[in-house]
Amino acid sequence: MRELISANNLHKSFAELRAVNGVSLRVNAGEVVGFLGPNGAGKTTTMRMLTGFHDPSSGSVSLNGFSLADDPIPARQTFGYLPEGAPAYPDMTVREYLQFIASARGIARREIASKIDDVAGRVRLRGVLDQVIETLSKGFKRRVGIAQAIIHDPPILIMDEPTDGLDPNQKHEVRELIRTMGSTKAIVLSTHILEEVEAVCTRAVVIAAGRIVFDGTPEEFESKAPASITRNRMDYVFRQLTAPAAEVAL
Amino acid sequence: MNPWRVIFRREFRAYFSTPLAAVFLVVFLFMAGVFSFSMGGLFERGQADMRSFFQFVPWLFLFLAPALSMRLWAEERRLGTIEILTTLPISLWDTVVGKFLAAWSFSLVALALTVPLWITVSWLGDPDQGVIAAGYIASAMVAGIFLAIGGFVSALTKNQVIAFVVTIVACFLVLLSGFPLVLNFFRGWVSPAAVDAIASVSVLTHFNSLMRGVVEFRDVVYFVSGIFALMVATTFVVDWRKSA
DSSP: OOEEEEEEEEEEEETTEEEEEEEEEEEETTOEEEEEOOTTSSHHHHHHHHTTSSOOSEEEEEETTEETTTSHHHHHHTEEEEOTTOOOOTTSBHHHHHHHHHHHTTOOHHHHHHHHHHHHHHTTOGGGTTSBGGGSOHHHHHHHHHHHHHTTOOSEEEEESTTTTOOHHHHHHHHHHHHHHHTTSEEEEEOSOHHHHHHHOSEEEEEETTEEEEEEOHHHHHHTSOTTOOSSHHHHHHHHHHHHHHHHHO | OOHHHHHHHHHHHHHHTSTHHHHHHHHHHHHHHIIIIIISOTTTTTOOSSHHHHTTHHHHHHHHHHHHHTHHHHHHHHHTTHHHHTTSSSOHHHHHHHHHHHHHHHHHHHHHTTHHHHHHHHHHSOOOHHHHHHHHHHHHHHHHHHHHHHHHHHHHOSOHHHHHHHHHHHHHHHHTTTSHHHHHHHHTTSOHHHHHHHHHTOHHHHHHHHHTTOOOHHHHHHHHHHHHHHHHHHHHHHHHHHHO
């Protein structure tokens, strides 16, 4: 499979704080990577480096063969990004917002309407296309964020907590959508919900105190728990992997 | 579409999607009327020209341009949309240009709405149209430099109120930097050459020279290069802030 994301030895420091400390990650097309870790472990910072929002203090990122540092514009064409909290312009209608993103993504004007219709069908936004984003519920806002990330059908998707704040039905829909897209794209999503990794991801990467402490399939992840643990096995492994590192960081 | 035009269109329309546009235009036109007719004494002077309006334009924009520029970057940071905006396949420079041109175009709309004043003086008498054209150019330039300052300040903070207040102070200093109020402040502790340099960045000096009807190359260069330099600085600040 084609390697779409290649991050090499990423470091990021903010003043005194070392947020990310030597993270390397390769993701191929067809992989859905669940990015796990306690709060403050460096998940969001890593994702921000993968999209070029943060420049790494050291290390490099290539997306679909384009270096983010040397070829930023072609590199940025290759991904869709849902930042933490799914930000959007509150004064715009969903349609206006998606039109803006589509034209910024270089989609030809005559194709924009059909792309919006298509993406609105996929994330179920058709009923609110002409509603102002400010007036939408949290679930709809999140779906607007997903819509803007996938409208140009990018080979790479980076999503920071895509199901945060959704009700169980909406979570299910978003997971189905991610699973469908995951067969051809390279997807990295962060989450706090361990079952989500089991449900949609082909690979789990756990980060603690700025370092990757586990990288493998969800099954391998779960099998790290001793046989004596019968319930919440993933929770157990997660705690085992991240608790010591968190203590070190404190 | 050119990348900067995508940004420009969104930003320009954003002004009209909130009450800001209406409030701004009403206040601008009301104040323009008050300044021209009451304080400027358009009728009492017995001269059909627009001097009484133009001489107040820098003071009008001193308070109104920061209201347009304060949201440019501070709002993006507060909403978190800066994370989407700066990861779109559009260069940061194009984004800075698009945002500036949107704010500037909006201020030009406000200026254009003072055309009835021009019609009035043209109907009442026979004003020097060249001087009026120069006055409009000077006004547009002042709006441009204030908005460029405001954009730069807005990039430094996520608080729009801070951006507004700091921009007013910065514009005020630049506006009056050729005047004793500001120069005396510097005179004690910087070299005379530096004082001269500070004096030469006075917006009001260049504005007055343009407004007299003589569109001099160096005045235009002053405004255009000032706007350009501030936009370059804004690009650096946005880039630095997003990674820090």
